Amino acid sequence: MDSVDLNVLRSVLEWRRAGHRVMLYSVVQTWGSAPRPPGAMLALRGDGVVIGSVSGGCIEDDLIARLQDGRLPEEGPPVQLVTYGVTRDEAARFGLPCGGTLRLTEERVSDPAWVAELLTRCEAHEIVARELVLATGEVTLSSAGKTDTLSFDGKCLRAIYGPRWRLLLIGAGQLSRYVAEMARLLDFEVLICDPRKEFVYGWEEQHGRFVPGMPDEAVLAIQTDERTAVVALTHDPRLDDMALLTALNSSAFYIGALGSQVNSQKRRENLAALGMAAQAIARLHGPIGLYIGSHTPAEIALSLMAEIVAIKNGIVAVQKKPLSVAVS
Structure with missing residues (x-):
C-alpha cells in the first residue's frame, strides 16, 4: 500500500474523534485504463472536505456532489459498491481515459478503533491485512506478508497496508x-x-x-x-x-x-x-x-x-x- 493512503486513514481517525461524519472510499476493481490502482483511498468528511484520490479529479467532484445534494443518506447499509464509467459516455463524463471503469467501496466509518489499531501496527513496521465484509461492514485486522496483495470477491475486500518506506x-x-x-x-x-x-x-x-x-x-x-x-x-x-x-x-x-x-x-x-x-x-x-x-x-x-x-x-x-x- 502507498503510504500516502495511510495519511488518508490518519485523517479518518482525526475526523471521527472530532465527531465528524466520514465516508471512506477504496478502489477495489478497475477495467481499462484507470487513473488510480486498486487499494487507492479517499475519505470524505461530512462538510465536503476530502483527502486522498481515487481518480484524476472528476469522480472526486461527483462524490462531493452526492454528499451535498442528499444522494448520500446518513443511514442505510454500512458499505455499498459504487461504479463509474460503465458506458463510454460515463467514462468521458467522469474523465476516465480510454473508456476505463472504476469500482469503489463506499464505507461509513462508525467506530474508528480499527483505524487506530491499523495505524499503530503500521508504525511498528508491520504489514497488515484488513478484511471488510460488505454485507455487515465488519472489519478484521490480521498480519500479512510482503507478497500479499489486495483481493476482492464481491463480498469481502482484503486490502494490504504497510509501513512507510x-x-x-x-x-x-x-x-x-x-x-x-x-x-x-x-x-x-x-x-x-x-x-x-x-x-x-x-x-x-x-x-x-x-x-x-x-x-x-x-x-x-x-x-x-x-x-x-x-x-x-x-x-x-x-x-x-x-x-x-x-x-x-x-x-x-x-x-x-x-x-x-x-x-x-x-x-x-x-x-x-x-x-x-x-x-x-x-x-x-x-x-x-x-x-x-x-x-x-x-x-x-x-x-x-x-x-x-x-x-x-x-x-x-x-x-x-x-x-x-x-x-x-
Missing part, C-alpha cells in the same frame, strides 16, 4: 542533504547516522531523524527490513564499510555506497577479504544511481533516488552507464 543515510554531508530532501518529497522516512559531530549542524530543518551510534549499530538499531534502503555516503571506508558489513546481511531492499567504478571494485574486494560471502557482496549497488550524466550533488541525489524508487517499484533493469552507440 525508509531510507537510512550513512553520512550527513552535503550530498545527504539533497538526498534527504528528495526522499522526503517521495514520502520516505529519512534516517541519518553520522558519528562525526561536525556534520550535524543545520539538519534541524531537513525533516530527518538522527540515529545515534556508529553506522553498523544504526543498521541494527532501526531493525532494517524489506522496506528499508541503506546508502553509505561519507566517502570514508572506515564508516561506510561498517554499515555495509551489517546491511548486506540484512533484508534491506536496496544497499548502495558512493564511489567510482574503481573505488566500488576496491570496496567489493575489501568486503571479500573481510570474509563476506559473494552472494551478499553482489547485492551492493556501486556506483549508485541511474546514469543521467550527474555532476552536481543535486543531480547525483536525483540519480540515486530514481534508482531506489525503480527497485522499490519492481523495476529490475536499471541503466548504470551510457549505452555505446554504433557508428556506421
Whole structure:
C-alpha cells in the first residue's frame, strides 16, 4: 500500500474523534485504463472536505456532489459498491481515459478503533491485512506478508497496508542533504547516522531523524527490513564499510555506497577479504544511481533516488552507464 493512503486513514481517525461524519472510499476493481490502482483511498468528511484520490479529479467532484445534494443518506447499509464509467459516455463524463471503469467501496466509518489499531501496527513496521465484509461492514485486522496483495470477491475486500518506506543515510554531508530532501518529497522516512559531530549542524530543518551510534549499530538499531534502503555516503571506508558489513546481511531492499567504478571494485574486494560471502557482496549497488550524466550533488541525489524508487517499484533493469552507440 502507498503510504500516502495511510495519511488518508490518519485523517479518518482525526475526523471521527472530532465527531465528524466520514465516508471512506477504496478502489477495489478497475477495467481499462484507470487513473488510480486498486487499494487507492479517499475519505470524505461530512462538510465536503476530502483527502486522498481515487481518480484524476472528476469522480472526486461527483462524490462531493452526492454528499451535498442528499444522494448520500446518513443511514442505510454500512458499505455499498459504487461504479463509474460503465458506458463510454460515463467514462468521458467522469474523465476516465480510454473508456476505463472504476469500482469503489463506499464505507461509513462508525467506530474508528480499527483505524487506530491499523495505524499503530503500521508504525511498528508491520504489514497488515484488513478484511471488510460488505454485507455487515465488519472489519478484521490480521498480519500479512510482503507478497500479499489486495483481493476482492464481491463480498469481502482484503486490502494490504504497510509501513512507510525508509531510507537510512550513512553520512550527513552535503550530498545527504539533497538526498534527504528528495526522499522526503517521495514520502520516505529519512534516517541519518553520522558519528562525526561536525556534520550535524543545520539538519534541524531537513525533516530527518538522527540515529545515534556508529553506522553498523544504526543498521541494527532501526531493525532494517524489506522496506528499508541503506546508502553509505561519507566517502570514508572506515564508516561506510561498517554499515555495509551489517546491511548486506540484512533484508534491506536496496544497499548502495558512493564511489567510482574503481573505488566500488576496491570496496567489493575489501568486503571479500573481510570474509563476506559473494552472494551478499553482489547485492551492493556501486556506483549508485541511474546514469543521467550527474555532476552536481543535486543531480547525483536525483540519480540515486530514481534508482531506489525503480527497485522499490519492481523495476529490475536499471541503466548504470551510457549505452555505446554504433557508428556506421
